[in-house]
Amino acid sequence: EPEVTQTPSHQVTQMGQEVILRCVPISNHLYFYWYRQILGQKVEFLVSFYNNEISEKSEIFDDQFSVERPDGSNFTLKIRSTKLEDSAMYFCASKRARLAGGTGELFFGEGSRLTVL
Amino acid sequence: AQRVTQPEKLLSVFKGAPVELKCNYSYSGSPELFWYVQYSRQRLQLLLRHISRESIKGFTADLNKGETSFHLKKPFAQEEDSAMYYCALSAGAGGTSYGKLTFGQGTILTVHP
Numbered sequence: 001e002p003e004v005t006q007t008p009s010h011q012v013t014q015m016g017q018e019v020i021l022r023c024v025p026i027s028n029h030l031y032f033y034w035y036r037q038i039l040g041q042k043v044e045f046l047v048s049f050y051n052n053e054i055s056e057k058s059e060i061f062d063d064q065f066s067v068e069r070p071d072g073s074n075f076t077l078k079i080r081s082t083k084l085e086d087s088a089m090y091f092c093a094s095k096r097a098r099l100a101g102g103t104g105e106l107f108f109g110e111g112s113r114l115t116v117l
Numbered sequence: 118a119q120r121v122t123q124p125e126k127l128l129s130v131f132k133g134a135p136v137e138l139k140c141n142y143s144y145s146g147s148p149e150l151f152w153y154v155q156y157s158r159q160r161l162q163l164l165l166r167h168i169s170r171e172s173i174k175g176f177t178a179d180l181n182k183g184e185t186s187f188h189l190k191k192p193f194a195q196e197e198d199s200a201m202y203y204c205a206l207s208a209g210a211g212g213t214s215y216g217k218l219t220f221g222q223g224t225i226l227t228v229h230p
Binding site: 003004031033035041042043045048095105106107108109110111 | 162
C-alpha cells in the first residue's frame with residue numbers, strides 16, 4: 001500500500017540555521033499539507049498546497065516558513081532561521097481529489113522530529 | 118472558525134470494559150468528522166469517518182449535530198486498542214478549506230489487562 005514518506009526522521013539544528021524537511025506524498029494525490037505537533041500539544045495545521053500554490057496557511061506559517069514542490073514528487077517545508085520554539089514533530093500529509101474518487105481522508109507520514117538547540 | 122475539543126487527555130479502562138472517547142466540535146457549516154489513531158511509534162492513521170458510518174476494529178462513532186458531538190465508542194476494549202486517539206474536523210465538500218483538518222488535543226487510551 002502506498003505511503004507518505006518523510007525525511008529526515010530526526011534533525012537537530014542550531015538556532016538560526018535553515019532546515020528543509022522533505023516529504024514524498026502518495027503519487028496520485030493532489031492536495032498536500034504540513035502539520036506540526038509540539039511535544040504535549042495538539043496537532044496543528046501549518047499549510048495546504050494545491051495546484052502548485054499555497055491554498056491556505058495558518059498564522060503559525062509566517063515568513064520564516066516556505067513550501068515547495070520542486071519536481072512533481074517531493075514536497076518540502078523550509079524554515080529559514082529556526083527558533084527554539086520550532087522544535088516539534090512535523091507531519092506531512094496528502095489527499096486524493098474527491099473527483100478522482102477520493103474522500104476526506106488525509107494520509108500522514110511518520111513525521112520528522114526537529115530539535116532546535 | 119473550527120474547533121475540536123477532546124475533554125479527556127487520559128482514559129484508562131480494563132480489558133473487556135466499554136470505552137467512550139468524547140469529542141465535541143464547533144463549526145458553523147456541515148463538517149466532516151474523523152477519528153485518527155496513533156499507535157506507539159506509528160503514523161497517524163484514519164480509524165473512521167462519519168460519512169461512511171462504518172465500524173472499524175469494533176469502534177463506532179455517531180455524529181450528533183444537535184449536541185455537536187462525535188464520540189468514539191467500543192463495547193469491549195482490547196489491550197491492542199491502547200493508543201492516542203484524535204478527533205478531527207474538516208469543512209466538508211462544500212467548504213473552501215481544501216481539506217484542512219482541525220484536530221482535538223487527543224486522548225491517550227490505556228487498556229489494562
